[in-house]
Amino acid sequence: MLAQELESKYLIPAIRKALVELMLEENIKKKDIANRLKLTKSAISQYFSDKRGNNFVFDKTLAKTCCDNIVSGSNYVKEIQKLIRNLKVSRKICEIYRINNLRPDDCEVCGNGISG
Template structure:
């Protein structure tokens, strides 16, 4: 059984990169510029843009808006490497509140319905929404 953080590495982060690369492309950046900005290879950018990589998750409108704002700030040169990492973490935290990690964990690893290991949001009473 994989820990929830492995789900983030395999599914969430690639989808964030894919959506971010697409937004940057829409803003007029070239694939080579995107690869340098995100510190990934140009072939990886191509795969993200063509949905060969990072396409297994559908983010909600609020998360998509965070990614659009992130892309605009990148395009405008407002973020250094530390800022880029921080913003990726912000988007990832937002995704976790959508229970995507929990759903993927249960789907990919056949986790029992009463599992409480995922990193999703907690209800006000402290209970976990997946368990």
Template sequence: MRPPCEIVVWYVIPTIRSELAKELLNKGMKQKEISVLLDITQPAVSQYISDKRGHGIKFNDETQSLIREFAKGLAKGELTQKDLIPHICEICKKVKTDEVLCQLHQEKGKMPDNCNACMSNLNE
């Protein structure tokens, strides 16, 4: 059985990065600028933007709104690289409260019956 955190690392975080990279690109940033800001390589940004990486999840409107607002702050310079981890963690916590993580856990990790692992880790 895979723990939920493994599902987050393999699926949720790449999808957050993908959506964030696309939003920043739409706001006029260049791939190299995005790579520096997100602390990833420019080829990784290219893969996120072209859906070769991080495209396996559909986030709900509320999660998409969090990502858009984060991108807006980054693009305007109101937020910086130091804000990356807290905001990604906030988005990840939101995803943990949605059924999408449980569905992924069932599909990819063979989740046990009556699992509440995701919900029990919300304060971390």
């Protein structure tokens, strides 16, 4: 599986779930969370009830700064992209994929799986 496929299928939903949990812990209403993350209220409920984003281990504390910035008004897409970029630079992404028994075929971070 390509790195982008892993991100879209596993990592981004896990990040969204973490963001929903963090915002709910801050007593932000589901409607407001949905508006900030450009999701439906039913999607927020599915993340909260483990029907979405639950098949991937992700430490929600890694998303705390991202959450704080979104709550402060930053664009959610830019903040999620920044978080993923930071996970790659710090190589934490490698540990996240290892914990989940996944490895991209074209890993740009550690070079695993890159042929040539």
